[in-house]
Amino acid sequence: MGRFLNSFDTIIVLVLFFPCFNAQLSPTFYDTTCPNAVTTIRTSIRQAISRERRMAASLIRLHFHDCFVQGCDASILLDDTANFQGEKTAFPNVRSARGYEVIDAAKSAVEGICPGVVSCADILTLAARDASVAVGGPSWNVRLGRRDSTTASFSRANSDLPAPFHDLNVINALFENKNLNERDMVALSGAHTLGQSQCQNFRTRIYSNGTDIDAGFASTRRRQCPQNGGDENLAPLDLVTPNSFDNNYYKNLMQRKGLLHSDQVLFNGGSADSIVFEYSRNQQTFYSDFANAMVKMSEIELLLGQNGIIRRVCGAVN
Template sequence: MASSNNSFIAIFSLLLLSTMQCHAQLSSTFYDRTCPNALTTIRTTIRQAISSERRMAASLIRLHFHDCFVQGCDASLLLDETPTIVSEKTALPNLGSVRGFGIIEDAKREVEKTCPGVVSCADILAVAARDASSLVGGPSWTVKLGRRDSTTASHTLAETDLPGPFDPLSRLISGFANKGLSTRDMVALSGSHSIGQAQCFLFRDRIYGNGTDIDAGFAIFRLL
């Protein structure tokens, strides 16, 4: 029963994350007429990626997580640096840490072959996170679709809004609350990262450091 409840909480939290700050009317059947093979095509790409590197599943969940925490789930994290855009990729919580961009590009490329200009990258990110979870034995859920891709990014919000591995518990709770997520949602979303690997020094420093804020579980935000 406890395992079942935890799975339900994780599914609910990820659904909430996927729809937060999105004011459009989303629907699980959004592409049924315009691109009926979209979800199958995305899943095939994600399956191939995880078959080649199993820990990519955790990276894709984290990629979606970091996108949603800045401006909502709008694929702003995918935007590269331009003369008018300071990319979120170069923000400290993402730089040299967030990965899986190439997998999303592969999925987008395959979808474009059959439905050019129809499926948003934001929706691909959301579907990829769901498929990554289910393909490694985690929970699955119905993804509501219809997001639009952002044309802007916010390096500043990425620096200030994303949770850090050394944030005290109070800061983590308030940061998630600012996104409409409860402490329980925070724990479920944090736990979903644990399908990957964490850098050992983060656990060591938090457990054997100065003895304050024994919250090594949040080290999973820094997946290898």
């Protein structure tokens, strides 16, 4: 053989090695090494949400914020070190991202039965699925086998995550950078049928007197969000059913009652309008698309095989 493989040899190499890469990610990944892992994690997550129902939204969001920054590698869980600044203090996460202690508790429970086997990245991925189910949302099969990163990226957390003030074209571009299309984006945005947002994220919108916001809705929101001060005052993203996973989010958008600018741009005369309309009429279609999009998102830029590590504690490198 010469210095270079010919095309036939290249095809053989791809056939031999590509299936092995895929085989490292499987719903049954821990069946032999830690058969009770998935059940143990589910129990821990359900207990946390039973104590505070809002935690379901926080865990889904935590997973999203992890995957959009150097992939689904649990980098968002790492605390700052002398070698790098973590993602927890980046603008989209500081005083906003929450649920770290819930993931830590699930990790501790799994470490108690199978030390050093289950990654924090897999726990975070399972937690998002279990959180959805706990509040009446869809379920989906989670392929497991992710490994944890040894570093985090403060800069990418600030640049790669959508912001509450972004327009539709910017949001679409950020999702396209992660190989997620507009339908995926609109479906994943439906997670805003749960949870709350801080006043500083929607103040400009509710005081804008714009044509894209219902006047009564804006007036109601101003009660908890003054023009000055109260930046961290909370308001539910969905006034109707803030703790249940349903399709009211899309119905709200059609009534110009999206809390965030980045919500309402999904239904404002643009390319996403038809998808919002479809989801508002058919909750099952939304559920199906949300589940599919969560699977796609959960497999962004994974560390597999010998790449990455299994952290013993989610907030620190071993």
